[in-house]
Amino acid sequence: MEKSLSGGRFLLVTVLNVVITIFELVGGLFSGSLSLLSDAFHNLGDAFSVVLSYAAHRIGGRRQTRSNTYGYRRAEILTALLNAGVLVIISLVLAGEAVRRLLHPEPVKGDIMLLVAVISFLANLFSTVLLNHGAKHNLNIRATYLHLLSDALASVGVIVGAVLITVWQISWVDPLITILVAAYIVYESWPIIKQTFGILMEASPKLDYDAIAHDLCQLPEVEGVHHIHAWLIDENNIVFSVHVNMDDLPLSKIEPIYRQIEALLCHKYGVNHVTIQAECRRGQDEDLFYDQNDWRHD
Known part of the structure; x- marks a missing residue:
């Protein structure tokens, strides 16, 4: 205080x-x-x-x-x-x-x-x-x-x-x-x-999600972005999770990309905590936002 x-x-x-x-x-x-x-x-x-x-x-x-x-x-x-x-x-x-x-x-x-x-x-x-x-x-x-x-x-x-x-x-x-x-x-x-x-109610903060997806896809090795989730812990702290498509790379090469993603989201969009899930081909054709109903009907 x-x-x-x-x-x-x-x-x-x-x-x-x-x-x-x-x-x-x-x-x-x-x-x-x-x-x-x-x-x-x-x-x-x-x-x-x-x-x-x-x-x-x-x-x-x-x-x-x-x-x-x-x-x-x-x-x-x-x-x-x-x-x-x-x-x-x-x-x-x-x-x-x-x-x-x-x-x-x-x-x-x-x-x-x-x-x-x-x-x-x-x-x-x-x-x-x-x-x-x-x-x-x-x-x-x-x-x-x-x-x-x-x-x-x-x-x-x-x-x-x-x-x-x-x-x-x-x-x-x-x-x-x-x-x-x-x-x-x-x-x-x-x-x-x-x-x-x-x-x-876990409402999403006011962020430009299309711009975020575009910026992330400009990073090296990032080929796609899907299943974005964002919520607020309080009015100042944003938590963000995202799935990103990459080539089949070892963890030693993925971790530097993670740091770039975290830095971009933190400095440009004010995100405080980021969770990233790297995938190769899974989810490439899925929407930016995850629809639980699609999973239930599979």
Whole structure:
């Protein structure tokens, strides 16, 4: 883990979110503000998210073992999916309550709402800055960062709503802000859910497979390429397997070709781990991608 994502920073962000949650729950109950209460629940989710994120980050850094030969990086993918999913569920529940409030408005104390929202915004902004760097390179940290950023934006909305309620007594602004923030969070969470689900389902990374086959066939002794498989361990680590047709050569001459294939896939296409199966004539007429149904029907 980078120094900027040390356990101390995760602990500080967790403590901040617990304090903000208590502060906003009390403020929301006294002011009658649904947007403050929704922000409090989001912050509670943030504290849970940060703890999970840190635990998954530690687990994901473990070395490979006999029982987990690819390591534990999927722990972070599972956590990212869980965090984003929880955000969506909380947002939908609060949006439903906001619709009820729009139909049956309730009085809101704008001055208390404003004070609590300003303090919460500053605390959320500070937490977001603490995790900003790690969010650029790690899907798990990005999901947690999104939790914190969504709360900072929600606090801005609550501040605007509090001003409108205090000055013009427009109480329906409070549930409206809740709905808008919920919609934004669902919109931002969906790409993370889609990406993590794709990784867990062994979806292929976005590579130009025709270009890869063409490049491999330009290497000396490589006559054909088939049965390509590619998948992601996490968002940064690509595993790749391929069958290549060559002349009937001894291993001492095949191994240098393997190294060329590995170097090409690593440097040009960002592949981290390559498995190569050399064949002489077998599979020459088969497709680039293996179709299991063809084998079943043979």
